[in-house]
Amino acid sequence: MINFLAIIVPVLIVILLARPTGLYVAKAFKYERTGLDKVFGPVERLIYKAGGIRQDNQNWKQYAGSLVLTNAVMIGLVYLIFRIQAYLPLNPSHVANMEPTLAFNTAISFMANTNLQHYSGESGLSYLSQMIAIVFMMFTAPATSLAIAIAFIRGLTGRPLGNFFVDLIRSITRILLPIAFVAAFVFIAVGVPQTLEPSVVAKTVEGAEQIIARGPVGSFLSIKELGNNGGGFFGVNSAHPFENPDNISNMLQMILMMLVTTALPFTYGKMAGNAKQGRILFVSMLMMFIVTLGISLTSEYAGNPVLNALGIDHHQGSMEGKEVRFGVAQSSLYSVVTTASETGAVNTMHDTLTPIGGLITIGNMMLNTVFGGIGAGFMNVLMYAIIGVFLSGLMVGRTPEFLGKKIEGKEMKLIAVTMLIQPLLILAPTAIALAVYPETISNPGFHGLTQALYEFTSSAANNGSGFEGLGDNTTFWNISTGIVMYLGRFFSMVTLLAVAGSLLAKKTVPETTGTFRTDTGLFGAVFLGSVIIVGALTFFPAVVLGPIAEYLTLKP
C-alpha cells in the first residue's frame, strides 16, 4: 500500500502541476507587457543594460547563431576553470586540476544539459568548480533549451522567433531561479547539507578513519533536478544519503524533474491557441510514461530469475543495487522519471536493474519523446508530430499541413537529417567502442553490450545517467561521448529552428473539413505511431542483442 502511494502521489502531483506551470511558462515568455514584468522587470532590465542586449526579434539564423556561440563561449570558460581549479580559491579539499580530455568531456557535458560524469564530484571538482562552473551551466543549459523550444513554438505558431538573450535570461529569472531557490530550502530542511566547510574526518567504531564529503549540496540539488541536469554533487548521485536523504526529498526530486517538461505541452497549447492539441500531446506522452513505468515495475518486482530459482526470498523484488530506504517501487519510478525527463540523476544503479528494467531506461532515452529533457525533448516531440502529420496529410490527399503551414520539401529535408542524427550518434560510436575498446567494458556478453550502448544513448539524448561499469574516464570515452553529446544537443536545435524559420515565412492555410486536424485523439495515435515505428524500428536489433538477449538467456 505504501509503495503504491509512493508511486501514485508523485505522479498525480506532476499531472496536477503540469497545466498551471505550462500556462505560467507561456506568460513568462510573452513579449507583450504582463504582470510578471513588474516583478522581474527591474532585474532583467539591469541585466540587459549590463550585457548591452538589444531586445530585437531575431531571425532563425541569428537566434541559432547566438545560441551556439554563447554556449561555445561558456564551454570555453568552464573548460578553463576545470583546468586551473587547483590554483583558484574555494578549494579546501585541495582537488587537483582536471585532465584535458576529462575537462573537455565535462564542460560539454554540462553545457549540453547531459551531465555525464566521468569524474566523481567529491574528489574531482573544487567547491568553486562546483559552484561557479557546474551550477552556472546547470542554469544556463536548461535555460538555453527552454529558450529555443519557446522560439521553436513561436515559429510554428506564426510569431516572430524572439530574441535568444531575452529568452535565456527570462528562463533563468522567471522560471529556473525562483523555483530552484524555494526547492533548495526544502531540501536543506529535510537534511541535505549546505556548507562551504571541507570534508569531515570521522572515526568509526572500529577505529578506522573515514572521510565524509559534504558541501553546498542543497542549492546544487534543486537546479540539478529542476533543470533536468542530473549531475550529482557526489559520485553516486541521488543514491547518496546527503543528496537524497529520505522519501520526501526523493519525491520532490522526481516532481522537479518532471515539472517543466510536462508543462511544455500546455505552454504550446496556450501559444498555439489550441489548448486541446497541447493536452493531446501531454496525454500521449503520459500514456507512454505509464506503460514504461508499468513494465519497469513488473520486471523489478519479479526479481532476478536466477536468484529466484535458487530459492532466495524475493518478495521485495530485485533489490540488487537499490537503496533499502527507497525499495523497488521508488527506485523503479525514479529510474523511469530520470530517463523520461532526460535528467540522468539516479537513486539506484541502472547497471543492476533487471534486463527489462534496464531496457525501459535505455528505451526512454532512445525515443527521447516520453516528455524528454527540458525544451529539447518537446522539440523532438514536435518533430515526430510533424513526421506523423506528413504521412497522415498525404493519406487524406492533401499537402500536409501543421498548424496551418504546409510541410514541404525544405522542411522534410531538415527533418530527415534530424531523424538520422540520433541513430548515427548512438549506433556508430557503440560499434566502434565494442570493436576497438572492448577492454574498457567491465562485463562480457549482452550486459557489456548494453553498457556501451547505454553510455552513447545517454550522451546522444543528453540524459547523462550512466549504466556504470565502464572504464569511461579514458581518452576514447571522454572524446567520443563529448562529441556525441555536443552533436546530440546542438545539431537538432539548429535544424529544427530552421524548420520553424521556414514555416514562419509561409502563408497560413485556412482550416477546412479537408484538413487533418491536429487536436483530435487520432492525432495522438498518429504521433504515438510515428514515435514507435520510427524510433523503435531503428533500435530494435541493438536492444535485442543487449537487454532482450540478456533477459531471454536469464530465463530458466
Place this chain on the structure above:
Amino acid sequence: MSQRKSMMDGTIVRNAVKEAFLKLDPRVMIRNPIMFVVEVGFIITLYLCFDPHAFGGEVPVWFNLIVALILLITILFANFAEALAEGRGKAQADSLKKSKTDITANKWTGTGIKQVPSTELRKGDIVIVSQGEMIPGDGEVIEGLASVDESAITGESAPVIKEAGGDFSSVTGGTRVISDSIRVRITSDPGESFLDKMIALVEGAKRQKTPNEIALNTVLMSLTIIFLIVVVTLPFFGNYLNVEIEVPVLIALLVCLIPTTIGGLLSAIGIAGMDRVTQFNVLAMSGKAVEAAGDINTIILDKTGTITYGNRMASEFIPVGKETVGSVAEWAAVSSMKDETPEGRSVLELMKKQGLSYEESIAEGGEFIEFKAETRMSGIDLKDGRKVRKGAVDAVKRWVEAQGGVIPSDLSPKGDAVAKQGGTPLAVAVDNRIYGVIYLKDTVKPGMKERFEQMRRMGIKTIMCTGDNPLTAATIAFEAGVDDFIAESKPEDKIAVIRKEQAEGKLVAMTGDGTNDAPALAQADVGIAMNSGTVAAKEAANMVDLDSDPSKIIEVVSIGKQLLMTRGALTTFSIANDIAKYFAIIPAMFMLAIPQMDALNVMRLGSPMSAILSALIFNALIIPLLIPLAMKGVAYKPMSSSHLLRQNLLIYGLGGVVVPFIGIKLIDLLVHLWV
C-alpha cells in the same frame, strides 16, 4: 483518348518486361536510390555465389544464389511497375504521333497560295484549309466557318464548329476540316504545338518530380540511411558477442527494412496519376498542377454551361386575369410550334410533362415570326388572321395596347414575381388579349447539387460567377447549393476573387474558355481551359479539358487527392511491414548462437534460412501485388479528413502490420519444405 489501353494490354506488358531489364543499368537505377541499394546488395550476393568465403562466411552457395535471385526479382518488379506506367503513356503518344504526319499546307503569301510542308510554318503565317484537309498547325480562325473533326485529340467523333472571332476560333494541328474552308493564322512554331506538348506529356518525357514527391523522397531516403546505419553497425555488435552474422543475411535484413515497396512503386504512382488525368481527357501541363488540384480550397465556376444548362426552360404556365392554365398553355404551345429555340421546345416539353394537349391543326399553314432584338417577341401568324405572340412582358404589353387590348392588372405583379425568383417571364398574347405568362427557368444540371455537397464534405468552397442580377443569381445559387456567388460579374471580378482567396492562403481552381478568362486562369492555382476555348485561355491554363466539360474539375480534384493518398498509404504500409520482417529475420539471425532467441520467433517459422528467405520473398512479391493499387490509386470517396484518415490508417497502417505476418508465415510453410 480514342485508344484507351487496358492496364494489362499485351504489347504494353511485353514492352514493360523488356524495359524492366534495361532499367537494371546502374546509371538508370541510381535515380531511385532505394532500389539502387537493393541492386548493390544483389551484386554483392551474386559475387558471393562465386567466392562464398570472401567475407569469411559459412553460408552455402545455394543460399547466396537464392538471395541474389530474389533481390534481382525485387528490382525487376519495381522496374516493371515503372515501365508499365510509362508504357501506357507511350502507347497513347504513339497513336498521337500518327496524326502528326507531315502535312502539306496551303500558305497564303499575300498574293497567292504556296504549297509548303507544315514543318516550315512559323508563328504568324496564314494558311487556308479546305474541306477534307488536315489543319497544318495550331492557330486561330481569322476568316470563315468550318466543322472540324477533332477526334484525333479528344476522341470525340462528333465534329465541332470553328469560326472566326469569339470563343470558338482556335484550331489544333492534326485535326481535319470536314466541311467548308477556313483561313487560319498559325500561333505556334514547329515542335511547340499543342500536339507536341501533349505527346511529350503523355510520354512522360517532361516528367518532373512534384513537391510532395520530393518531400516524401527525402523521408524515404532518410529511412534508408537509418537502416543502413542499423545494418552496418550490427556485425560489430554481433562480433562483441561472438555471434557471426553472415553478409547475405545482413543484406537480406537491409533490403527488407528499407522501404522498397513504396520505393519501387513511387514513380509508377506519379506516372499513373498523370495518366489517370489524361484518361479522363484532361491534359495537365505538369504533375504539380495535378497535385495542387488535391489541395484546392475554392473552386470558381461559371454559372452558365457549368452549373446550369444556360438556356432557359419553361417550367410553369401562369394565367392572368380570368384566363386558365389550359388556355395559356395552349397558346404558348401554338406560338412555339415552329419555334426551334431551346425555349420554344421547352414549352412543348412542359405541355407533355403536365399532360396538357392542344389543337395542333390551328397552327397549320401559319407563318412563323422569328424573334428579333427590336420586337423582343416571336410567334406565329395563323391562317385565319389571328396573330399569336410570346415575348418579353413589356414588349407584349405594348403590342397588345397598340391593338387596343386591356392589360389585366395582375400581369405586372406576376411577371415581377417570376423575375424575383430568378426566372424570366414571357407573356403570351393572341391579338389584343393577354393570356398569361410562361415562367422560364434557368435549370440546374442534374447531379450538380450532389457534387457541390461532395465538395463541401471535401472542404472545398464553391463560388458561382454569373452575369445575372443578384436576385436571379441568389436563386440559382440556392438551388444548386453553391457556397457563394458573384452576380453581375465582370471578368476582372474573377481575378479579384481569386486574389482575395489566395491572400487568405487558399488554393483556387477555376475553369474558363474565353480570352477574357485568360488572366484569371493564369492567376488561379489550377486553371482548366476548355479545349473549345481560345488559344489565349489554353495557354494561360495549366490544364486543358479536351471534352470541354467544365464540371470535370471535380474529378481532377479527386485524382489529385488520390495521388497523394496512394503515396501516403503505400509509405505507411511499407514502413509498417518492417515490424513483421524484424520478427522474421532477427531471431533467425541469432538463433544459432543464442537459442533462446527462438522466443522472438513469434510466427514459428520453420528454420532460420526459411525465415529469411520467406521475408525476402514477401518483400519482393508485395510489389507486383500492389501494382494495380499504385496504378488505380487508393479508393477515394469524398468525406471528412478524419474519417478518411481513420479508414486509411486502419487499412494501410494496421493492415501493413498484420498482412506481412500472415504473408511471411504462409510463404514459410512452402519454403520450409526445402530448407
